[in-house]
Amino acid sequence: MMLFTKLLLAHLIGDFLLQPKRWVVHKEANKVKSKYLYLHVLLHAGLMFLLLWDFSYWKTILVITVSHYFLDLGKLYANPKFKNKTIPFFVDQLLHVLVLYACVYYENLYEHTLSLTSLIDWPLVTAVVFVSYPTAIIMGIVLEGMSNRIEVDHKSLPNAGKYIGIIERLFVLTFIILGRWEAIGLLITAKSVFRFNDLKESNNRKLTEYILIGTLLSFGMAIIAGIIYVGFHQ
Incomplete structure (x- = not known):
């Protein structure tokens, strides 16, 4: 649980606290050619390494970083197709969190998910x-x-x-x-x-x-x- 919490914290810091508005505007205008897209993804990787402080998780961080790049890129190209911009935003955030969850509990993903659903009120x-x-x-x-x-x-x-x-x-x-x-x-x-x-x-x-x-x-x-x-x- 602590691993997932730290990864989620890194995501929240990288996506909200350390992403200036001009980065977002530049990414939306230039998409795959935006330098800030790559800087943003590398920032996420750095935050995960910093918070975990354990290089044995490098594979997990690599998978999350790569997936973050493709999810963000997909959202940039999907955004213009939606009048309501909250839809791609929340779908993107949900997918990011699901990737974190899958990477942390991949060894017993089904069992852990089943145990979580049993706790739902x-x-x-x-x-x-x-x-x-x-x-x-x-x-x-x-x-x-x-x-x-x-x-x-x-x-x-x-x-x-x-x-x-x-x-x-x-x-x-x-x-x-x-x-x-x-x-x-x-x-x-x-x-x-x-x-x-x-x-x-x-x-x-x-x-x-x-x-x-x-x-x-x-x-x-x-x-x-x-x-x-x-x-x-x-």
Whole structure:
């Protein structure tokens, strides 16, 4: 586990802390001809050697370095084909982590992976998934008739409300699992403070009622999911 942790740390440092924006821009513009692509890959190799400080792992580091080069190169050529740049980014990061995992546990990869899957808390996974997009869709359907009657005189970020709702429900679920019900009250208070100016300036009773219903519905569904999960484990 320590080997995987150190390799992951090297990856995080190399990909995020020690990769300037100009390197990224240069790589995206020049792709395979970019000098920073090779410098970036060599930096990763150096970080792995530095953190492991054991040259007996040179084969592992070589495999990871070569795979990192081809994965980064593949992402550079795939990027222009995606409107949503987060997709190739997260796929690339996932593949990097899978390569690290495979290199560390290659001797008993199947057995180790099977043991990890047996540790998954499936009720928790179900609760987390439920309070994310499924709840957002359910709320959209329930509130659809009301939202059509609301006149909004200000612009907001696309899907900002949906993502805020998902994040707040994840917080609520976490607080319930940890038994910190008072933190939910603080979360509601914080959201009310942020919303106060919008509601005050709009002076729109329908908007106020719509936001209040949406907030209570969002928190309520997260609380129900949390109570069911906690009850499942009692």
